Amino acid sequence: MNVDGKHYRTIWLESPGCVRIIDQALLPHEFAFMDLRTPEEMARAIRKMHLRGAGLIGCAAAWGLYLAALRQAEAADFAASMQAEAAALQATRPTAKNLEWALVRMQKALAACAPADRVETARREAQAITDEDADFSRRMGQHGLALMREIAQRKNGQPVNVLTHCNAGWLAFVDHGTALAPVYAAHDDGIPVHVWVDETRPRNQGASLTAWELGHHGVPHTLIPDNAGGHLMQHGLVDIVFVGCDRCTAAGDVANKIGTYLKALAARDNQIPFYAVLPSSTIDWDIADGVRDIVIEERGSEEVRFMTGWDDAANRPATVRICPEKTPAANFGFDVTPARLVTGIITERGIAPASAEGLRNLYADLHP
Numbered sequence: 001m002n003v004d005g006k007h008y009r010t011i012w013l014e015s016p017g018c019v020r021i022i023d024q025a026l027l028p029h030e031f032a033f034m035d036l037r038t039p040e041e042m043a044r045a046i047r048k049m050h051l052r053g054a055g056l057i058g059c060a061a062a063w064g065l066y067l068a069a070l071r072q073a074e075a076a077d078f079a080a081s082m083q084a085e086a087a088a089l090q091a092t093r094p095t096a097k098n099l100e101w102a103l104v105r106m107q108k109a110l111a112a113c114a115p116a117d118r119v120e121t122a123r124r125e126a127q128a129i130t131d132e133d134a135d136f137s138r139r140m141g142q143h144g145l146a147l148m149r150e151i152a153q154r155k156n157g158q159p160v161n162v163l164t165h166c167n168a169g170w171l172a173f174v175d176h177g178t179a180l181a182p183v184y185a186a187h188d189d190g191i192p193v194h195v196w197v198d199e200t201r202p203r204n205q206g207a208s209l210t211a212w213e214l215g216h217h218g219v220p221h222t223l224i225p226d227n228a229g230g231h232l233m234q235h236g237l238v239d240i241v242f243v244g245c246d247r248c249t250a251a252g253d254v255a256n257k258i259g260t261y262l263k264a265l266a267a268r269d270n271q272i273p274f275y276a277v278l279p280s281s282t283i284d285w286d287i288a289d290g291v292r293d294i295v296i297e298e299r300g301s302e303e304v305r306f307m308t309g310w311d312d313a314a315n316r317p318a319t320v321r322i323c324p325e326k327t328p329a330a331n332f333g334f335d336v337t338p339a340r341l342v343t344g345i346i347t348e349r350g351i352a353p354a355s356a357e358g359l360r361n362l363y364a365d366l367h368p
């Protein structure tokens with residue numbers, strides 16, 4: 001997507017030993033890059049959320065393993081050391097399926113190649129995973145566009161009001177994004193669109209990232225506190241909800257940023273369509289019960305107890321505590337929305353009902 005008229009992806013190979021990313025920890029106040037040269041630097045960047053979002057951390061893990069292969073291509077115990085590097089990258093964040101999926105795919109490619117080809121094979125596979133992520137996002141946008149067109153026709157040219165939670169835009173993937181892909185596709189197609197952006201406490205990915213990327217693409221949007229969605233839905237101000245997903249079960253339960261479940265409940269109570277938008281790399285075919293089986297990342301309590309923003313007076317970022325000094329806090333990163341509350345799942349292959357049968361029908365060749 002474009003930033004000030006220039007096209008960017010969120011991650012790319014800058015030179016043979018250097019992977020470059022957009023440093024999301026600095027947004028929206030500063031647009032800058034970060035260079036990563038070792039798998040340890042990549043793991044740290046994922047853990048500290050210099051890059052984040054399900055698809056992007058999958059690609060980052062793939063590039064992390066490429067950096068590992070570059071360093072250890074000659075090692076006698078190459079397979080074992082790749083296994084250890086993959087485990088370290090996997091341990092950074094547990095909920096998103098894409099991370100594990102990308103690491104398995106990289107290791108398979110490496111296992112099949114001759115020692116002299118290790119580096120080039122790792123580079124090619126990481127690049128293929130990255131390119132595929134961008135292409136799948138573009139396709140999800142086209143499938144979601146059909147829904148946007150229907151609503152626009154019904155509304156006779158009035159803006160289609162979308163509500164989204166967290167950031168499942170292009171910053172969370174390589175390009176286009178998932179939840180925001182239909183929004184960009186509709187906007188670029190001339191459909192009037194307006195997005196309600198949940199701020200998404202505690203890390204505020206909605207306020208700092210979704211608002212930033214929509215603004216740079218020229219999509220009208222309004223930032224709202226996380227608790228406002230239900231009220232907007234009751235008053236007819238939301239036409240459709242699009243959310244991303246970090247892990248989707250074979251039965252269509254979707255784990256996404258904490259607070260998503262409450263949006264789905266409010267959407268159901270108000271008969272508003274609620275779609276999860278995700279590539280097949282997010283589907284965990286081995287589990288069916290998301291509430292029971294999806295591991296929910298718990299992050300540090302300081303993310304709840306403190307807030308960081310821009311201090312206009314000092315003209316620099318500032319972090320402040322928002323609760324009494326000794327107040328404990330809990331920080332569950334994600335929640336699970338059961339399939340029964342999901343109107344449909346938009347994937348790169350089309351829109352599936354949120355059910356075991358719906359997903360299986362779409363991916364019968366991969367999971368017969």
Ligand code: MRU
Nearest residue numbers: 052053054167168172244245257
């Ligand atoms: O903790 P994050 O920012 O990596 O969480 C991922 C997300 O942005 C959301 O859960 C998103 O809606 C799905 S991932 C594209």
